[in-house]
Amino acid sequence: MELVKEVASKGPESQENIAIRADEKSYTYLQLISSARRISNLLSNLDLKIGNGIKRNVDLDGARVGIVAKPCAEFVAGILGTWLRGGVAVPLALSYPETELLHVMNDSDISVILSTEDHQELMNTIAVKTGACLSLIPPIPDGDLSTKHDPPKDVVSDGPRNLPEMTNCGEDPAMILYTSGTTGKPKGVVHTHKGILAQIQILAEAWEYTSKDQFLHCLPLHHVHGLFNALLAPLYASSTVDFMPKFSVRGIWQKWRESYPTDGTKTDNAITVFTGVPTMYTRLIQGYEAMEPELKAASASAARHLRLMMCGSSALPLPVMQQWETITGHRLLERYGMTEFVMAISNPIKGKRKGGTVGKPFSGVQAKILLDDESGSDKTGVGELCIKSPSLFKEYWRLPEVTKQSFTDDGFFKTGDAVTVDEEGYYIILGRTNADIMKVGGYKLSALEIEAVLLEHPTISECCVLGLPDKDYGEVVCAIVVPDAELKRKQDEELKPALSLQELSDWAKERLAPYKIPNHLYVWDSLPRNAMGKVNKKELKRKLADDPK
Numbered sequence: 001m002e003l004v005k006e007v008a009s010k011g012p013e014s015q016e017n018i019a020i021r022a023d024e025k026s027y028t029y030l031q032l033i034s035s036a037r038r039i040s041n042l043l044s045n046l047d048l049k050i051g052n053g054i055k056r057n058v059d060l061d062g063a064r065v066g067i068v069a070k071p072c073a074e075f076v077a078g079i080l081g082t083w084l085r086g087g088v089a090v091p092l093a094l095s096y097p098e099t100e101l102l103h104v105m106n107d108s109d110i111s112v113i114l115s116t117e118d119h120q121e122l123m124n125t126i127a128v129k130t131g132a133c134l135s136l137i138p139p140i141p142d143g144d145l146s147t148k149h150d151p152p153k154d155v156v157s158d159g160p161r162n163l164p165e166m167t168n169c170g171e172d173p174a175m176i177l178y179t180s181g182t183t184g185k186p187k188g189v190v191h192t193h194k195g196i197l198a199q200i201q202i203l204a205e206a207w208e209y210t211s212k213d214q215f216l217h218c219l220p221l222h223h224v225h226g227l228f229n230a231l232l233a234p235l236y237a238s239s240t241v242d243f244m245p246k247f248s249v250r251g252i253w254q255k256w257r258e259s260y261p262t263d264g265t266k267t268d269n270a271i272t273v274f275t276g277v278p279t280m281y282t283r284l285i286q287g288y289e290a291m292e293p294e295l296k297a298a299s300a301s302a303a304r305h306l307r308l309m310m311c312g313s314s315a316l317p318l319p320v321m322q323q324w325e326t327i328t329g330h331r332l333l334e335r336y337g338m339t340e341f342v343m344a345i346s347n348p349i350k351g352k353r354k355g356g357t358v359g360k361p362f363s364g365v366q367a368k369i370l371l372d373d374e375s376g377s378d379k380t381g382v383g384e385l386c387i388k389s390p391s392l393f394k395e396y397w398r399l400p401e402v403t404k405q406s407f408t409d410d411g412f413f414k415t416g417d418a419v420t421v422d423e424e425g426y427y428i429i430l431g432r433t434n435a436d437i438m439k440v441g442g443y444k445l446s447a448l449e450i451e452a453v454l455l456e457h458p459t460i461s462e463c464c465v466l467g468l469p470d471k472d473y474g475e476v477v478c479a480i481v482v483p484d485a486e487l488k489r490k491q492d493e494e495l496k497p498a499l500s501l502q503e504l505s506d507w508a509k510e511r512l513a514p515y516k517i518p519n520h521l522y523v524w525d526s527l528p529r530n531a532m533g534k535v536n537k538k539e540l541k542r543k544l545a546d547d548p549k
């Protein structure tokens with residue numbers, strides 16, 4: 001709600017600024033707020049299943065509203081409209097299989113589904129199964145200033161600042177986001193209005209977002225990266241968010257080239273900020289390598305003109321960071337976040353960005369490391385990272401015990417990530433304690449560290465390292481690699497394997513301690529990744545442990 005107020009209280013000039021671009025259409029801040037109000041009115045006239053009864057003409061009073069739409073202005077208006085009517089927004093992923101969608105909807109006990117027309121049929125079925133009420137989000141008319149028409153009547157009469165009197169705000173729940181389930185069953189993470197506002201203020205300030213920024217957005221909207229870093233914080237800063245509904249290597253390079261043509265000009269809507277997950281940068285590098293020399297030059301030169309390029313959600317391998325810098329001149333700004341507190345640690349916008357680290361805690365965020373024996377905190381040791389931040393979530397939805405266990409006695413959230421800090425105070429993420437930290441003989445090894453080294457091998461384009469159970473050592477190091485497509489094709493022609501374990505071991509001897517060298521090697525065509533480009537190692541471990549190799 002605080003965010004809606006912020007957006008709505010912008011001056012008349014800002015109200016006319018473009019908030020969203022999608023499908024070649026543009027939507028101003030004025031239209032966004034007007035549409036949110038319309039949705040809020042619509043929500044007040046529904047017969048809703050609230051608890052065991054049916055109610056009408058009420059404020060939602062914390063009822064959950066599932067939002068189903070591809071990344072578009074209607075999605076954003078759906079969230080804002082829900083907040084205006086006192087509801088809790090639950091962004092739902094269109095990529096979820098029906099069982100997962102039903103799990104999320106039943107778990108969060110959704111009263112209303114707000115959907116765009118294109119998903120009406122599927123959502124009708126889902127609504128029947130969950131007892132929720134389906135309501136269609138009215139399409140927002142295109143507000144391109146070149147085809148400018150009069151603002152809608154309700155905007156003129158009410159004025160964008162004249163928002164309904166709201167009772168919910170501050171500590172009240174605003175949103176439930178579901179974890180991706182990498183470490184267990186997806187849990188609903190409840191964020192408050194106050195926490196959301198605190199977070200977007202932190203991000204906008206730290207990364208210097210302004211009304212001049214144009215974000216190219218191609219991330220899912222049910223995870224914090226796409227929702228906070230690339231949408232809510234930019235809107236807070238009056239920037240423009242340009243949605244590219246599906247990640248497309250060709251489309252992104254083209255967008256940058258169109259923004260900054262080779263004649264040295266710059267278009268009005270030129271993209272200034274891009275944020276992505278490491279696999280996106282890997283794919284963009286592959287796409288770049290495959291270009292003709294002239295296109296390569298135009299692409300690299302265009303990319304150089306962006307103000308800021310950021311990366312996160314999983315570890316950015318050093319070779320990828322270095323290649324990207326060679327091509328575009330951008331040292332990617334890597335940061336660290338999690339559904340439970342959104343973003344907490346970041347490399348600086350100005351100053352040294354250190355590869356292999358995620359930087360330092362944001363101002364206002366406290367971080368401490370809990371050593372394995374839990375006897376205290378030691379900034380120089382290795383242990384579990386704990387975070388206290390104004391953006392910390394309120395609770396896991398309807399899981400009071402799990403919530404309690406996730407916090408230390410002094411109110412720090414236990415992340416489950418093993419970390420250490422270097423001599424300059426930069427944090428190094430060693431990975432998820434229960435998926436990336438392998439216990440081999442007496443050693444505790446970081447899979448992320450080994451992955452970063454293996455990626456330097458000329459044949460390996462992607463890899464995933466995990467520990468497999470072993471009766472003698474506890475665990476042994478297993479590497480799954482995806483070979484470079486061109487090299488693999490050549491090896492196939494000569495009827496040779498793309499890479500053997502012996503070759504890999506010989507190569508790795510120079511670079512890794514003997515106990516870190518993989519004992520098992522799988523060569524696959526691709527890695528099974530989720531919408532955020534992450535590999536579910538726990539699931540893979542289970543599968544591979546059953547595979548006698």
Ligand SMILES: Nc1ncnc2c1ncn2[C@@H]1O[C@H](COP(=O)(O)OP(=O)(O)OP(=O)(O)O)[C@@H](O)[C@H]1O
Nearest residue numbers: 179180181182183313314315335336337338339429
């Ligand atoms: N820059 C980064 N470097 C390394 N790891 C990162 C980075 N940013 C995020 N992560 C990892 O992503 C995790 C947070 O992601 P998210 O909240 O989506 O959880 P998940 O692991 O995908 O799913 P689940 O919480 O269901 O297990 C962090 O705990 C950390 O392990």
